[in-house]
Amino acid sequence: MSYLDSLNDRQRAAVTATDGPVLVVAGPGSGKTRVLTYRIAYLIEQGAPPAEILSLTFTNKAAREMKERIAKVIGDRGQRVWAGTFHSIFARILRSEAEKLGYPSNFSIYDTDDAKSLLRTVIKEMSFDKDAYHENAILTRISSAKSNLITPKIYGLSLEMTDAQIAGLPYERQARMRQYLDVSTKLIAQDTTTRRPFIYKIYSEYVKRCRQAGAMDFDDLLYQFYTLLSEHPAVCKKYQEKFKYILVDEFQDTNQLQYAILRKLSDYAGSLHNICVVGDDAQSIYAFRGATIDNILDFERDFKQLRTFKLEQNYRSTGHIVNAANEVILNNRKQIQKSIWTDRGEGQLIAAIKSNNDQEEAKRVVDSIFEHKNRHHLANKEIAILYRTNAQSRAFEEALRRANLPYRVYGGTSFYDRKEVKDVLAYLRLVVNQRDDEALKRVINYPTRGIGDATIGKIAMLANSLNKSMWETLREYPGTPRERTAITGFALLIENFIQRAQRGSAHEIALYVVKQSQLLDKLKHDTTIEGLGRMEHVNALLNAIAEFCDDDEVQDDLIILDKTLPTYLQNIALVTNADLNDPQADVITLMSVHSAKGLEYKSVFVTGMEEDLFPSLMAKDTPQGLDEERRLFYVAITRAELFLTLSFSATRYRFGALQHTAPSRFLNEINPKHFDGFKEKEAAVSDGRSRVTGMGIGRAQPGLAPPLGIDLANFKPAAPSTILLGLRVLHQRFGEGEVLGVEGTGSGRVATIRFKGAENAPKKIMLNYAKLQILN
DNA sequence: AGAGCTGCCATTTTT
């Protein structure tokens, strides 16, 4: 019971209130993750089977952290808890129940790019004006429809059905139809003002195509799961009984659909209503994606006997920071009453930096970073630079590079977003699910094999008219002899892959596919710097797949020894760039305020504090928009533990032109007594440059950045054949390691290497692709 | 098939 002693009274009360619904309103730095983990530990100690606990988060990172912390408190039993993201947990269940919904269990997961590409196709085919019907806007619209449980049918109802027709329906259906009609009328009215009245038609076709392709997009993972629960009572009951204890992190970021699922799972006749949601309305920053704080209010309404606990003590930040945050958020209209406090003393005053342009801003921030490092002995990883838009990172990157300070930019292009990586994955997706048209289109002529755009277009048309997938249509396509030869070649290639995939691990298949498809040869012939990079990425992907195959992890309540390709693909589809960052590296962090949520740093710089930037120009027109910007600022401020610096510039480049800017209104919402005055003049900076060693790398790539201390400029890769048992080697990504074994011959030579510092299992590295330098 | 040009467009984005 010792861990309960480390909690304050409120936290302990929230942890031990195990019967009935619980709402924990948790301010920033109030120990909410702690409460969640301890609550799970407590539940288990009280006799709850770990496998009956469902713990939902939004990010993989949060899920992983949760699992690790549970394991620390209660040991291995904790691994049987169903802890994961909404998407990954539901995807896993959907996989085993897919056929009930008419999906293959190996369904593909369409990422945003696939969804957009499909939309482009549909819009083109339906001959809508592609300027008015831009796929980004349509996808947002469709996503929000799904998140609000609006089917294509409901969406278009007001255009498809009249009031009179509804009056003719059986009485019991009328009320619901009128309700739908209402929703539809509003949506269509909105679409009409944006001159896109026919979105519902595109939506309808899009849904049909996804189904035909045996594919779900991100929203479908939630939507189809909801459908599964509502249309299959027996299945619903099974999961209601299975998940007797439900915990939800970041509840303020849930959308209507997620809430509907939570209700289905926990609110039914005979339920113990053992659901605990944790959130902070003040940190809701994803309303633009459909998240709604109304869920918190609805939760109070829907779950009677709700007990609410407010965690108001902030253990993270010092007084000026906490108070400034409180003052700012007070300007928002609607919020749950709470007063966040700290006993860590007043601490440092908030610094402000005023500059004349963005380059000067970057320079001043970097100067100030040197000052922090020297005077307060902060490590790089204890410092973060936050901004409202990713485009602002550039100036800081340049300034940091010039100052020789190591940094890492969060966001930007993810490893799994890279073209060459997606190409490989598309082949693999097609091998697993041949109906996946988006994957097929991606690889049918890459590397080029004489199937041009025109031919692909014709096949797509034919497939569409037959209501079949493109793959099924291939053999029926009556082309010229030349086309037929090319198509048959492709079909044989894929069939060969499918055969091959019947046996062998995901890694073996991937390797085979990469070679036989000529992808590797194509990359090998590209000797430009970018080409080498692409090669390295494909190599890294193969390594990642190998790692996945080797790793006998225990997941939830079943030991997953299923290291098949389908499992791998579904796992990978839900991984994002944020998951690939190494928190150990001693680098300064650059990221958007959005990505900073949940993180903390000793010293935080919030930059670009200007009107029309923060708050954003797009958001400031509506009170709701402005409130969300303010919550965003609240999140930014509360990331800081000891030092907070707010920075703004008098001018800024916008769309190529230099514009004058006004300081953000948010600055005025903080009482001046918390400020340390303005540093308008060049700050007196000690020359710390010589003492601080940088890595001298540019924009770091998530997951691929070299570890500290590796001098890339002097990196000399050795020939594959010279890598032998027992040698000490250096890898650009994994660092120093020892060769434990070498297997295979020629291009199939694989070395097993244990890398230093990594408690991970030894990695298998394909010598043909990996660049290894021999150290002794 | 791929180079090179033009013209469009610019938030945030856990999955």
Add this chain to the structure above:
DNA sequence: TGGCAGCTCT
């Protein structure tokens, strides 16, 4: 300003 999608030209 700069990144890109989509076009034309070879």
